[in-house]
Amino acid sequence: MPNDAQAQPGRAPLGPGKPLVLGIETSCDETGVALSRGFDLIHDTVASSVEEHARFGGIVPEVASRAHLEAMLPTVKATLAAGNVRLADIDVIVATAGPGLIGSLAVGLAAAKALALALNKPLYGVNHVVGHALVDQLVHGPFDGPVLALVVSGGHSSLLVIDGPRIIELGRTLDDAAGEAFDKVGRLLGLPYPAGPHIDRLARSGDPATISFPRALTRPKDQARHAFDFSFSGLKTAAARWIEAARDDGREVPLNDFAASFSAAIADVLTAKTIAAAQHQGLDTVIVGGGFSANSQLRDLAADRFSAAGLKLRIPPIELCTDNGAMIAAAGAHAIRHGLAPSDFSIGADSSMPLTRLVA
Numbered sequence: 554m555p556n557d558a559q560a561q562p563g564r565a566p567l568g569p570g571k572p573l574v575l576g577i578e579t580s581c582d583e584t585g586v587a588l589s590r591g592f593d594l595i596h597d598t599v600a601s602s603v604e605e606h607a608r609f610g611g612i613v614p615e616v617a618s619r620a621h622l623e624a625m626l627p628t629v630k631a632t633l634a635a636g637n638v639r640l641a642d643i644d645v646i647v648a649t650a651g652p653g654l655i656g657s658l659a660v661g662l663a664a665a666k667a668l669a670l671a672l673n674k675p676l677y678g679v680n681h682v683v684g685h686a687l688v689d690q691l692v693h694g695p696f697d698g699p700v701l702a703l704v705v706s707g708g709h710s711s712l713l714v715i716d717g718p719r720i721i722e723l724g725r726t727l728d729d730a731a732g733e734a735f736d737k738v739g740r741l742l743g744l745p746y747p748a749g750p751h752i753d754r755l756a757r758s759g760d761p762a763t764i765s766f767p768r769a770l771t772r773p774k775d776q777a778r779h780a781f782d783f784s785f786s787g788l789k790t791a792a793a794r795w796i797e798a799a800r801d802d803g804r805e806v807p808l809n810d811f812a813a814s815f816s817a818a819i820a821d822v823l824t825a826k827t828i829a830a831a832q833h834q835g836l837d838t839v840i841v842g843g844g845f846s847a848n849s850q851l852r853d854l855a856a857d858r859f860s861a862a863g864l865k866l867r868i869p870p871i872e873l874c875t876d877n878g879a880m881i882a883a884a885g886a887h888a889i890r891h892g893l894a895p896s897d898f899s900i901g902a903d904s905s906m907p908l909t910r911l912v913a
């Protein structure tokens with residue numbers, strides 16, 4: 554591997570000010586490109602290949618990579634045109650380095666490297682999961698101290714402390730992520746992929762007290778080792794057994810009540826553990842982000858419980874909760890604000906990038 558970091562532009566941290574940032578997201582099935590001036594969002598464009606995966610009931614990695622390759626330059630061009638920005642005016646290129654699907658990540662990162670090289674501008678390869686929390690700064694302003702972040706998506710359910718450039722991972726799911734549990738149970742119910750939004754819609758007119766689903770890792774004996782960890786695979790199995798038993802008895806699954814009970818179990822555990830973590834860390838601000846934070850049961854319960862616990866809730870608007878380029882531009886702006894050095898041009902895509910690492 555050539556070691557010419559000295560010859561690479563801008564390996565020193567960028568100075569203060571508001572750089573014009575191009576953010577590129579390709580960790581899964583959304584090709585997201587955004588422009589921001591520091592934390593001021595200029596424009597955000599998302600091209601999704603989700604419909605190509607729907608008939609397979611999940612993301613097909615090679616289909617996603619090909620779709621990113623096709624969408625990448627048109628999406629960059631559309632974003633520049635909508636933002637009325639010339640490529641030459643951009644100060645820094647930011648792309649998702651991980652975690653995510655390796656082929657998808659490679660397409661975005663390769664595009665970002667080519668742009669940074671051609672424009673002679675610094676490159677930041679950033680963490681997708683942390684970006685889900687950092688994006689809130691585009692809407693509600695820069696964090697003015699350490700915050701607790703609950704990031705819930707199709708791949709992650711994590712509790713992080715974000716303290717400037719430092720990320721501490723307090724807890725994570727030991728098995729399925731919240732969105733993944735929704736998608737898998739939705740499949741059993743015959744709902745289209747991704748099932749999260751469909752279960753959400755059904756749950757709105759259901760009674761959450763109908764079925765008492767398990768709340769894993771919430772017993773006193775779990776406090777020592779797993780106080781801030783999650784586990785949703787037992788809940789998923791309980792839900793699958795319930796559906797099976799109903800069908801064996803020739804009963805219809807009461808979709809609304811089932812969805813409401815299932816959603817309540819997840820929202821209950823997520824919010825209870827987040828409050829416990831904030832109190833344990835002495836933090837008063839909580840960011841909720843990630844695709845699953847679009848979930849209305851989680852939003853409603855978090856609003857009620859956090860305010861009762863004296864916590865300030867910051868949650869991005871729904872269009873910034875699912876994967877997008879704005880979260881990556883925000884992660885770059887955050888890294889620059891806190892003096893982190895850009896990435897070397899030799900960085901690779903890291904499908905299991907540690908959440909404690911903001912910049913690769």
Ligand code: KG4
Nearest residue numbers: 706707708732747749844845847848875876
């Ligand atoms: O963050 P994201 O767009 O992609 C990943 O990084 O995983 O999250 C996608 C996940 C999917 O599992 C989807 O079902 C879930 O977020 N999701 C929802 C809702 N909207 C999206 N889950 C529950 N309720 C929703 N309203």
Ligand code: ZN
Nearest residue numbers: 706843844876
């Ligand atoms: Zn995501």
